[in-house]
Amino acid sequence: MHGTVAGGRIRLLYVTPPSEHFAGIERVVHEIAATLATDFGREFDVHVLHCKSYQELAATEIPYQLHVTPAGKLRDLLGVLRAFLRRHSFDIIVCPQVEPSMICWLAARLSGSRVLLVPHLHGNPRIEERQSLRSRALFMAFRWLVSRSVPEVFAVSPSLAAFAQRHLAPKRPVRFVPNPARVYDGIDTTARPVDAPVFLCIARLCEQKGQDVLLKAFARVREKVPSASLLLVGSGPDERKLRALAGELQLGDSVTFAGYQPDLERYFPLARIFVLPSRWDGFALVMLDALNFGLPLVVTNCDFGARDLVTDQRLGRVVRVDDADDLAAAMLASLADDRSDEIVRFRRQTAASYAPRKVTAKHARALREIVLASSSVRIPVQDRGGP
Missing domain, CATH: 3.40.50.2000 (Glycogen Phosphorylase B;)
Structure with missing residues (x-):
């Protein structure tokens, strides 16, 4: 482990796969990373790796360390991430979805890094696996290689976690770790007329x-x-x-x-x-x-x-x-x-109950437990924002 030894903070990297738009996964990763850095900054040194620059982040104050390494397609992520991990040391990587997690796992090994990898499932693996021959091959590799070596798998819903436990990672814990909801101010909840619904x-x-x-x-x-x-x-x-x-x-x-x-x-x-x-x-x-x-x-x-x-x-x-x-x-x-x-x-x-601070506290707890189980080094603990 690197960060837990140097300075006591967990060095955490979120990786997002190549995407043209700042959409669901990108927004969720930003929300979690920002809240982790703000509420648990004494415990986590938070980094996010995107494969392109997003305009939505340009005018946003970012409390975590943002890295942009251009990669147009998923296959480009392997070389980009391998080179990145040779330059930077982390304790743990969180990567969404099965196929990008397979790429992250391989890049970490080719770079010589001993970083922990936690796949975070957002979508529907049952459908994603059927998309192409490449998808089927990567899912098979995930089952035989990645799922047997990662400490845990995260999933965004209980039913997805149950599916992953049965079909993707039967030999590893699969934990329900939700995504955060958006926060809206000044909400109008006045009932709308039922005669013109x-x-x-x-x-x-x-x-x-x-x-x-x-x-x-x-x-x-x-x-x-x-x-x-x-x-x-x-x-x-x-x-x-x-x-x-x-x-x-x-x-x-x-x-x-x-x-x-x-x-x-x-x-x-x-x-x-x-x-x-x-x-x-x-x-x-x-x-x-x-x-x-x-x-x-x-x-x-x-x-x-x-x-x-x-x-x-x-x-x-x-x-x-x-x-x-x-x-x-x-x-x-x-x-x-x-x-x-x-x-x-x-x-x-x-x-x-899905508010960013409550959800991020659950992420912090899960990540803390994974790192502590993999290291004898004592790290400082912050406990904010709910259970």
């Missing part, structure tokens, strides 16, 4: 997120509630196909395609119900955003995440995947859901 879906427009099923379900809802409207926020490869489907269903101006929007907080107050009809997921943080604004959820019983969150009908309803009739029935039933201050407060309290 707005259904809101914020997600990438793609097969995974199931907006085609949502449009079909919404057509059925409109038969019962002609004043209802649907607001789709997001962009993606299926936008043209979805617009065509809305036309075929004769939904007209009752459906709005708002496109990609960086400021999501202005859309939640417009809605009565939040709908996320995913075919698969990891753990969609946008569900927590909706709860933060007091909205009931209608989500699918997909792998993974949604059913871990919506365990109480006060939070919303869980429906079958790819079932427009079931989705429509839940959307209609949700219009009668209680919007009392007590229920809204319960939804907001549920979202608050």
